[in-house]
Amino acid sequence: MGPLFVRALLILLAGLGLGWWLPKWLQFMLTMAMANGLVSLGIVLLMRGGVVPFGQGLMAALGGYAVALVFMHWGWSDAVGLPLMGGLVAMLVTAPFAPLLARYRGIFFSMLTLALSMVGYGMLVKTESLGGSDGFNMGRVTFFGQALADHQVGFTLLAVTLGFVVVVGVLARLYFASTRGLVTRAIRDNELRVEYMGGSVSQTMAINFLLAAFLAGMGGALAVMALGHIDPNFSYWTSSGEYVFVAILAGSQSVVAVLLSAAVLEVVRSFSSLYFPTTWQFALGLFLLLVIRFLPQGLGSLWNRKKEQAP
């Protein structure tokens, strides 16, 4: 595990060093990309077990609403504590549904998660105390009790998000190589045999679903902290679709590929909306088609293929 921690530390230090010199707009874009990448990492975790959720937008919204409400009503503003709380809230709220969802596969799982997220979206839109369809604003976070000046906010949020991403990335790598991670891949191939060997398929899938909810809640919380605003659109199905887009772009083999894909989405979105404001989804769709055609296993297969070819 030594090299993994060393690599993670180097990425963290390089990211912090680079982030310090970046313009504010790019700091913000990277912060959003990493926050969205966390949500998509949860989808990748589920994809490794053979299911694709279309409701992670709601989980992200749960994390976002939780931190914004806690900030507004209780005045808790810590940039490190809030994302953890957002993840925890998303996980706890979705926990009762995990045993049910763990029983479904394929299109049924996808549609069930989509349906649940749209029910949640409808409730958020109709709840006036949460700002209805307009949502509400969240103030500026603090860093271990220190108020942040204008010029510090962008970098601090980037640094906090990067810190979470690196820690989560290391934990995800450990999980992918763990016994449960391996059994998750086995479930995708042949769940009947897993049961015949004494493994619990439903338990494994339920735990994966909870972990994905935690990551989505954390990602949503970080995004809301950067945006300073939350509204029900976070939970709308198109938002969930974008998270799935990133996961498909990345493939299920690499954590770094997920973050890279999230960054690609942000770049394509930003530049396409600048130059083709009404048709930027067209550019996004075209890009995804090219990836599916030439890299069906996702961006992560680029370096995994090289590893396999190495003597």
Next chain:
Amino acid sequence: MSGLLLHAQGLHKRFGAVVAAHDLQVLIRTSERISLIGSNGAGKTTFVNMITGYIPPDEGRIEFDGQDITGMNPRQITRLGVARSFQIPQLYPTLSVLENMLVAQTCHDNRLSLWRAASTAQSRERAETVLSRFNLLEQRHRLVAELPGGMRKLVDIALAMTGSPKLLLLDEPTSGVAAEEKFPMMDTVMQALDGQQLTALFVEHDMDIVSRYCDRVIAFYSGRIIADDLPAVALANADVRRYVTGERDPQEASHA
């Protein structure tokens, strides 16, 4: 005489109008090598599926190692020491042979963990020990999807053997295997079993395999047991010759 391992009493199973099992009474003792024979639809696989918990019997009781396992699910029954291989190998095709073995180890040992590495020096060594018994050691890094049919059968059986089961059920281990590979493959399987104190039940259609590798034969016809004896005796039984092996009785043949 060896101890009683499995006792099936009065098993009945119907699928609509089809009687798949009718009042099956089977006693299996430790270390026996038993072959289940019968034509397609005779009830052999239904019997295996009932023992492994894949389908529950409509009536009857199954005791394994002194414990009532009727109605238990496959996972619970596997944990008690019953393992099976499948007529069509049930593997994890996108994983390597070694990873398949590691999945089997993890599930059997109930060591599902969020942080414990699946591949450690100890777990690999244990998996490789089983693979070497099946002459699969050199294939351990190949994806299962790339293996030929005979090797997949062996991997399927190796997976079942991982947990050191007390009872191993092999559903047509030589089906789909080329004729010239059947005996070498069965030799490999039997050598692997010989190192273990386990009881084996084969569902088999090839009578040469049955008479060579088993010390007892249970013949099925239309959901009923029509013979349960030593291979030489059972295969000479008139009902077995008529309904299972398809040979005509010598007396009938002379009248024709």
